[in-house]
Amino acid sequence: MTDGFSVEKIPWQINANPHSLGRPLNMVALLLTKRARKIALTEKNLHVLNILTHDLWCRDSNHDTEVTLFPSLFMFFMFFMFFLDFHLLTFPGTLAYIGPGAGFALAGSFLAVFGALVSAISMLLLWPIRRLLRILFKRHPPRKPRFKRIVILGLDGLDHKLTTRLLAEGKLPNLAALQTQGSFQALGSTLPPISPVAWSTFQTGVNPGKHNIFDFLTPDEKTYLPKLSSVEIRSGSRHIGIGPWKITWHKPDVRMLRKSQPFWKVLSQYGIFNCILRVPITFPPEKLHGVQLSAMCVPDLRGTQGTFSQYTTYPKVEDKKTGGEVHRVQRRGDLIMGDLLGPPQPTKPDQGSLKLPFTVRIQKSGAAVLTIGGTKYPLKQGEYTDWIPVRFRAGWGVSIQGLCRWLLLETDPEFNLYVTPIHLDPEHPAMAIGYPAVYPIYLAKKQGPYATLGLAEDTWGLSEQVLEDEHFLQQCTDIDRERESMFFDGLDKVPEGLCVCVFDGTDRIQHMFWRYLDEAHPARPTEVPVRFQTTIEDLYVRMDQLVGRTMARCENHPTLLMVLSDHGFNTFRRGVDLNRWLEENGYLVVHETQRDQDYLAGIDWSQTKAFAIGLTGIFLNLRGKFAQGIVEPEDEAQQLRDEIAGRLARLVDPKTNDAAIKRVYQAIKAYRGPYKENAPDLIVGYAEGYRVSWDAAVGRTSHTLFHDNLKAWSGDHCVDPSVVPGVLFCNHAISSESPRLLDLAPTVLDLFGCPIPEYMDGKPLVVGEQQSVAADVVPPPFTPEACVA
Amino acid sequence: MLIGMTIWLNQIATAIANLVLAPLAWIPGGLSLTLLAAITGLVMLVVIKYTSHQPALQYTRNQIKANLLALSLFKDHLGVGFRVQGALLWGAVRLLGLSVVPMLVMTIPMYLLFSQLSLWFQSRPLTVGQQTIVTVQFGAGQERSVAAIQLNALATPAAMVTSGPVRVTSKNKVCWTIQAQHPGLHDLVFQVGETHFTKEISIGESAMPVSIQRPPRQLTAVLVHPREQPFASDSPVQSIEIDYPRRPPTWVTGSDWWMVYWFLASMVIALLARPFLKVHF
Structure with missing residues (x-):
C-alpha cells in the first residue's frame, strides 16, 4: 500500500487507538457505566471494552466532544478517592488524610459530607431496631x-x-431565682x-465507714508513711523476651x-444514661452507662498529685518547695537552657x-521565646501560654505525652520561669x-486541651510564693472555663439521664483568698490590693x-436542677499542732534531732500511743494494726480514746482564750460499716478559725502548740x-x-424510679413541684447536728 | 487566552522536566516513580502547610473527629444523634471551604506535573524494528491536503514507512504504518505541498518521554499532550498521533497503574511525613 485509497473504516484502525492519558481515564469512567459493569473480565470482553474505549477516544480525537475527558477525569478521581477514603476512614490517625494534593482535600471533604449523610440515614433506619432491643432486653426502673x-x-x-449573705444583698440573682423556683437549704456535710x-x-449514699475514705491521706500500717487514701498507684513491672533476653517496663x-x-452505677443498671464530669474520687474511672471524666487523685505525668517547676537564676531561692521543684539555671547572654522533668524512666525507674x-x-525585657520539642512558643511576662x-521519649517509638502551661515571671535582673505540673x-x-x-x-477534640490533674489548680505555687495572686486566679478561671465548656457539652448531649459536674475553683480560690475576706487573718497584708478585696x-x-447559664440551658427540657456544695468554708487563722499536744500530754515521743522531719520520721514508736497525720485524724498506735503498735486494741484503746477526746475537747488557745476544738468524735461511734477500722480513731472537729497545723498535717512535731497561719492558704x-x-x-x-x-x-435514684439499695445510709429527700410564682422563700434554719452523717 | 497560557505553561514545564526528569532515563522505573511520589508527597505537604489556614483546618478536623466519637458516645438519644450528624455535615462543608485555597493553588502545578509524568510512564517508546501506526488528522474542508500529504522518508531516517498512506477521507485522516529504525528522540516530517509538519517519535530501550500526539490548538488536547507545540487553528493538519505500545502491566509502572501507585505512594509518604512537618489537613 504505497498510495492512498479511501475507506470508511478499516478493521485494523479499531486497534489503532492511542494509549494516551485519556484512555485509562475513560476506561475507569466506563467501568462506572452500566454497560461496562455487565462485562466480565474475559479476554473477549476486554476486547469489547477496548472497542468501547476506542469509540470514546475516536470522538475525542475528532474533537466532537471535548468534554468527555473531564467528566471521566472527575469520575476517576472520585472513584479513586472513594476507595482511598473508605480505607483511610477506618484508621482514626489517618482520618484527616486527604491526599497529596489540594484536589484530594476537596474530594475528601465531599466524601465527609457523603459519609455524614450515609451515617445519618443508617442511624435513622437502625434506631427503631435498637429501641426495640432495648425495650426487650434492658432492665427498666x-x-x-x-x-x-x-x-x-x-x-x-x-x-x-456567705451565700445567704450575698443572696440577701441581692448579689446572686440567679441563685435567688433558683431559690424562688424551688428551694435553698443548708446541706449537711x-x-x-x-x-x-x-x-x-x-x-x-453511705457514711465513710462503708466507703472507706476518711481523709486525703492515711498512714501506711507498716511504715507509717502517709499514702493517698482513695487510690493506690503502684509501679507494676512487665517483662517480654526470650530466655536471657528480656525487656522490662514499668506501667x-x-x-x-x-x-x-x-x-450512677445503679442508674446504669436500669439503662439510665450518665454524664459524670470531674466528681472527686472517680479515679480510676469505673464502668458505667454513659461517660465519665475523672477528677481528684488523677496524677500528673510524674505520678505525683501535682509538682510545679520553677526555673530561676536567683541564687538564694530554696531548692525544696512543697508541691514543687526549683531548678537553678544559668543565663548565657540571652539564652537559658533547662530540662523539663517528666515521668520516671519506664524501663529503669532507678x-x-x-x-x-x-x-x-x-528577646527583650519581659518577652522571650520558648523552644521545646522543636516548636517555638512566645512567652510574655505575666501571661500564661496556652497548654x-x-x-x-521513653524508648524507640515510645513516648509519654503531657501538657503544661508556662509563665514567664521575670526576665531582668534575674530570670524566673514557672511551669505548671505536667498534666x-x-x-x-x-x-x-x-x-x-x-x-x-x-x-480534647471538641474543646481543645484541658487540665486533667486531680487537683488542677496549683495552690502550692501560690502558697510557696512562686506565683502571685493574679497568676493563681488566672489559672482558676481558665480551668473553670474549660470545665464549663465540657459541662455544657454534657447538657447538650444528655437530654435524658443524669448530668453531674463539679467545679473546684470555688474551693481553691476560697482556700487561697480568705485572708482578704477575714480582716483578722494573720496572713492578711496591711494594705489589701484593691483588685483582691472582693x-x-x-x-x-x-x-x-x-x-444562670446552666438554668438557661435547662429551660427547654423537663429538668430537675440541683446546685450543691460538699461543704462550706471558714477562716483558718490558727493551726493546732496535734502531735505537739500529744507529746505535751505524754502520748507521743519524738527524737529531738529528728523533730523537723516529715512523715512521722522522728517519732519513737516504742513509746508513742497516739499520733496525728492528715487533716483531721488522730490514730492510736494499735498493736496488731501498726507494725510497731503498742496500744492494746480493746480496753486500753477505748480508755485512751475517751481520755484524749475529753482532754482535747477542753483545749483553749492562750492567745485568744477561745476553745480551739468544738468536738472530738470517736470513729468507732461516728461511723458504721465494714471499713470503720481503717478510720483515724479520733476525728477532731475544730472550732471556727482553727485547723490542724501545717506541721502536724505532714507528720512533723513542732515546739509550739498553736501557730499563726501565715500562708496564702488562709481559708479551710x-x-x-x-x-x-x-x-443545696x-x-x-x-x-x-x-x-x-x-x-x-x-434522692436521685428515687426520682428516676429506681429502687434504693438497702446498704445506703441516706434517705430520699421529698422533692415537690416547681413554684411558678415568685415566693418569698426564707431558707430554713440550719441545725448543726444535721451535718454529721 | 487560556489555551495560550496553557501552552506557555506547558513549554516551561517541559523545559524544567527535561532537566529535572532526565535522570529517570538511568533509574529503574519503579524506583524513579517511588522517588517522584515521595517528592510529590512532601512538596504537597509543604504547599498545603503554607497555603491553607492551618489552625482552622486543625480545629475543623478536630470537630469532625469529636463528632464522630460523639456518635458512638451519645447514641441513646435520636435527637442528639441528628444534631451530631448536622455538626458533622457542617464540619465537612467547612472543610470543603478551607480546602478551596490550597486546591486552587495546587491545581496548575498538579496538572503540569501529572501531564509531564504521563509522558514518561504512560506509554513505552518504540523498539528498533517495531512497527506502529501514525495518523494525521486534518481539519474540515482539507480534502486537498488529505490527498497531497506525504511522509518525507528522507527527512525521517529514524523510521521507515512499511505501508500507507491510507486515506480515510470521510474523517479527514491519513495513516501510515512505520517501522522504527534508530534509537533516540527524532522528528517525523510530513509534507503538504511546500509546508512541513513534524511529530516527535521516541525509539529505544531506555526510558524517555513519549509524546503520543502533537495536539490541535484546543484546551483539552493541549492539557493532555503537553510536550509538543500544538498546531495552529488555521493549520491544515490538526493533529499527528503515534500508536505507542502500552507498558507491561505491573502494579508499579504499568500503563494505567503508575497513576494509582503514584497517588498511593505519595499519600503514604505524606502521611508518614505529616507529624514531622506538622501539617494539618
Missing part, C-alpha cells in the same frame, strides 16, 4: 421516672453562710467535711480504694526521670482518666452567672462539720428538713 433529666452542678466549698470524704458520700497499676458503688530539654531566648504539649494529655493519656477511654479524647465575693458572683473547711455546712439549691421545692449530702444518692 420499676417506677416511672419523675424527671427525664437531673442535672447536679457541684460547686466545691460554696459556703452556706460529712465527718470530716473534706472533699474526698464528702464527694465519696455524695456518690455512694502504673492504679487501684481505687473507695468502696461501695456510686449511684535512673531518674525522663528529661525534655528546652531553651528560652530572651503546650510535651513528649518524653496527662487527654488526647494521649498515659493512663485511663475517663470512661469510656475515648471520652477524654472526645473532649475576690471571694466576685467568685460567688461568677458562680451565680454560671448557674477541715473543721467541725457544723461550722461549714454546704448549700433546687429548682423544685424540697420539703425535707436538714438535708444531708448523704441523702443525694437515694
